[in-house]
Amino acid sequence: MANFKSGFVSIVGRPNVGKSTLLNKIMGHKISIVTSKAQTTRNNIKGILNKKDAYQIIFIDTPGVHNPKNDLDKVMNASALKSIKDVDLVLFLVPADEPIGKNDNFLLNELEKRDVPKILVITKADNVKKDKLLEKVIEWKSLSSNFKDVVITSSVENINIEKLKEIILDKLPESEHPYYPYETITDQPNRFLIREIIRENILLKTGQEIPHSVAILIDDLDDEENILNISASIIVERKSQKGIIIGKAGNKIKDIKYKSKKELQEIFGKKVNLEVFVKVQENWRNSPSLIKKLGYDKDKY
Template sequence: MVESTVTSIIPPAPAGFKSGFIGIVGRPNVGKSTLMNQLVGEKIAITSPVAQTTRHRLQGILTTDSAQMVFVDTPGIHKPHHQLGRILVQNAKMAIQAVDVVLFLVDGSCAAGGGDRFIADWLQNPQVPVILGANKLDQRHQSQQIPEILPPGSSPSHPIDASYTSLPNADNWTLVKFSALTGLGMDALQSLLRDRLREGPYYYPPDLVTDRPERFIMGELIREQILLVTREEVPHSVAVAVQHVEATPEITHVYADIIVERRSQKGILIGKGGQMLKKIGSAAREAMQKLIAGQIYLELFVKVRPKWRQSSHRLSELGYTVEET
């Protein structure tokens, strides 16, 4: 379940129970959010083909009989071009400093790129174990093979991995291959991550899958639909603010603002006769109804806030601040 106003009881951990925080780091569009959703078994992080889809640090919680793994999904590390980008990258770096294990996620369907090498350089002196996760195995011709886990210093049999195992400090990393989209290799990944954790308590009630409230997830589901149906400059210039949620036994009313930087972007989002906004709202409402398992009434308002990504005041209003570890 998603965190709500009801406080669940955190039980004492049994003997031998393991727990800890696992930071998922990687360049944009390698599948971090898809992996998060696959691991916790529920959609808590939005996904889209648009780079830098993830903006907020989101924690996904997987609790088994023997361990509680708290996954920290971070924004893709990239070269920032505005204040929002600088905040996102700073938050990603700060999040990794406070975890017990780092999962460095790469696109295993292609060779390593400059972004991967940049992150590898940044991880040269880690204080915690680093696992190199080669995602998108489903996009390889050999994806039918069972993924292998390679300990530090081993030579991979899969030729595409050579560019990744030659990254700086990769000799000290364990390589694991999987597909976050299909779930191939998830059991092996979970086992490997659990082995890297120490014995510890429950950090969250066992029935929670994220530390974020439903209101936050609702806003992200709206933004996901905008990312999926708009193109070019619009997705990066959009923010969503859920202003009011009113729940009754029959239906939940949600009122949200969509923030853009230019009037032309507002026109694109509304569309001819309001058809684009209707399409966004309909798809977002369906996703929200799955989230809460109930009926949703959704009303969207598009507002223009020039250069909001460069304004510290606007960013703070929308919840984009440097997060504490």
């Protein structure tokens, strides 16, 4: 296939720098869930951008690298660092509106060890004046001269998103064939997508009350031609968190269920029956067996 380009692009950065938002913007599809909370992404998620006979870009959205406080955090960090191995290009995302921190420096040091092309992507440019953006570029260039390019972006204002895509394509190798069928936009199974949609609506509905001590387990999934039947458990660590999710007279869990069901029906294009149950599993984030059962497998990393 003449001049066809295909390759893997890892998107890395500390928590809440806009990795998932950027991926969704580039893709034009919702691939990763997005909230204002740090560490929303827990798994490496592939978004596959296709143009037939021209290119296939496989983006890998990763958890934000942070100081681990439990076994789940360690799995998330290992997942993110593994993503920079055996890829064709790394996008290192840093925010324009925050100081350079220890997690940024840790990731930069890890990237410096890898013989892979790196693009520095400065995000959230809409939050900063132009002179401050220039200062941020100079500050980062003083820390490393190994970036193939520096791109200032804003997913909210659509600043330089197409330019970034053009630079990515320029850096990718030519290939004889795509890695995935053209109709594929993600490699994640339906169970994963359903879990993430429910978890996103919990995070959006509960504010700061339920940070990251919640996980979703799909107990039963029956996918018929015209209807999708789902039974899911919401796992929390404390009884007080169970009460927060259920809400007064069950109003909060009803709203979470309604919004999750509505979004899933739009995604799958069919009727969805959704049952949800809230269960307490104390200290689940330090339970290797439950972490694996919930889809966060340390053995992969």
